Amino acid sequence: MAQLYDTLIIGAGIAGCCSAYALQQKGQKVLLLDRSSVPASGGSGAAGAFVSPKIGKGSPLQSLTTEAFHFSKAFYLRHFPDYFDQTGVVRIPKDEADAQKFATYEPHNNASYQRLSASELSQFGIRESEESFYFEEAGVCDAPALCEAILKQVPHAQHTVEGLVYEAGVWVVGEYRAKAVVLATGYQNQLVDMRYMGVKGTWGSRGDYYSRLALTVSMHKRISISANQEGVIKLGATHVKSPTPCQVCDGHPLKSLEEQASRMVDTRDFTLKETFCGMRAGSKDYFPLVGRVIDVAWMLEQYPTITRGAKPPLHYHPNLFVCNGVGGRGFVFAPWMAEELSELIVKQESVDPRVNPDRLFLKWCRKSTELVRE
Ligand SMILES: Cc1cc2nc3c(=O)[nH]c(=O)nc-3n(C[C@H](O)[C@H](O)[C@H](O)COP(=O)(O)OP(=O)(O)OC[C@H]3O[C@@H](n4cnc5c(N)ncnc54)[C@H](O)[C@@H]3O)c2cc1C
Numbered sequence: 126m127a128q129l130y131d132t133l134i135i136g137a138g139i140a141g142c143c144s145a146y147a148l149q150q151k152g153q154k155v156l157l158l159d160r161s162s163v164p165a166s167g168g169s170g171a172a173g174a175f176v177s178p179k180i181g182k183g184s185p186l187q188s189l190t191t192e193a194f195h196f197s198k199a200f201y202l203r204h205f206p207d208y209f210d211q212t213g214v215v216r217i218p219k220d221e222a223d224a225q226k227f228a229t230y231e232p233h234n235n236a237s238y239q240r241l242s243a244s245e246l247s248q249f250g251i252r253e254s255e256e257s258f259y260f261e262e263a264g265v266c267d268a269p270a271l272c273e274a275i276l277k278q279v280p281h282a283q284h285t286v287e288g289l290v291y292e293a294g295v296w297v298v299g300e301y302r303a304k305a306v307v308l309a310t311g312y313q314n315q316l317v318d319m320r321y322m323g324v325k326g327t328w329g330s331r332g333d334y335y336s337r338l339a340l341t342v343s344m345h346k347r348i349s350i351s352a353n354q355e356g357v358i359k360l361g362a363t364h365v366k367s368p369t370p371c372q373v374c375d376g377h378p379l380k381s382l383e384e385q386a387s388r389m390v391d392t393r394d395f396t397l398k399e400t401f402c403g404m405r406a407g408s409k410d411y412f413p414l415v416g417r418v419i420d421v422a423w424m425l426e427q428y429p430t431i432t433r434g435a436k437p438p439l440h441y442h443p444n445l446f447v448c449n450g451v452g453g454r455g456f457v458f459a460p461w462m463a464e465e466l467s468e469l470i471v472k473q474e475s476v477d478p479r480v481n482p483d484r485l486f487l488k489w490c491r492k493s494t495e496l497v498r499e
Pocket residue numbers: 135136137138139140141158159160161165166167168169170171172173174175176284285286287309310311312313316328329330331349361362363402403404405406448449450451452453454455456457458
């Protein structure tokens with residue numbers, strides 16, 4: 126009989142890699158499965174992988190993102206310092222109206238920063254006139270190399286998961302058996318009914334360019350431009366909501382990126398090295414999803430009045446967990462989420478309610494047009 130793992134993690138993007146790593150660190154016998162043998166073949170491989178705080182007026186999502194930023198930055202520096210470059214990240218206002226708001230954002234930065242004037246920006250080689258924030262502790266991960274480095278430390282196998290079966294107290298996934306399963310499949314979210322989480326893909330692209338431009342900091346306006354790292358500068362953005370990847374760019378995924386970048390920095394010597402496209406997965410309310418998976422069919426059958434506002438106790442699939450919905454900040458959230466998830470799985474600690482997917486279930490039952498109401 127096949128050996129029994131403590132936890133199988135499905136999906137070897139940054140969410141699955143960090144989950145497997147955290148569970149193994151806490152003594153679990155894990156196996157990470159992905160349909161591809163190439164590290165970070167999903168959204169994670171396409172990411173510019175900036176790790177920076179969120180700016181804004183102090184919304185709950187901003188607080189959570191900045192909390193996760195501090196945790197994840199420390200995680201990368203401690204465990205994977207070769208794959209996280211603390212270049213600093215300059216946040217540039219999108220336009221004049223946004224620039225007016227920067228003063229109201231300032232009290233909520235909650236991370237070490239400086240204000241940069243237009244002349245200070247120009248010393249960095251940035252052609253922008255609006256005062257910007259410079260977060261010197263922020264930086265950029267080498268996304269595929271980071272995932273590959275994690276995979277070197279965690280047992281993994283290539284396997285396309287077609288379905289999950291729970292029998293005799295064990296999850297059976299193809300030839301593999303485990304006490305628990307974590308779904309970290311990004312925008313592809315059809316293995317179990319998790320419609321209440323509202324995971325949707327947003328398509329994006331990245332171009333890596335050879336350049337000699339002395340760009341020592343990374344920056345984000347509407348697009349991201351990395352610092353020059355060993356002769357390569359990365360341009361990236363994800364903005365197009367799409368159910369399928371690579372159908373929205375008309376064969377020229379980098380055109381708009383190149384135009385925008387040329388207004389921000391001197392791109393005259395940029396020579397395209399490589400193009401990446403990918404989907405990132407966001408939840409219905411843009412907060413990440415970490416926790417147990419509710420047995421939707423069981424709940425609807427046992428409590429049909431749930432669609433009219435009843436609030437019965439929640440019933441979960443046994444030992445089935447999700448780690449997803451990291452949106453445009455997978456590399457900021459993943460290590461923090463993996464810590465939450467591993468505390469839940471190993472120590473039965475409750476997860477932070479801000480990321481617990483339970484928050485979305487009852488509302489989905491009441492409001493979803495996918496459900497037939499009596
Ligand atoms: C152009 C671009 C730029 C970005 N820039 C940044 C940035 O600067 N900073 C940042 O933090 N984030 C950024 N992101 C977002 C970030 O990439 C995502 O949030 C993150 O990669 C999502 O990771 P994930 O592990 O959830 O999903 P993915 O990386 O998509 O991983 C899911 C994995 O699951 C596997 N899988 C799915 N279904 C199955 C199955 N049935 N069987 C086996 N395997 C399966 C897939 O093969 C895939 O490898 C960017 C994204 C893009 C596209």
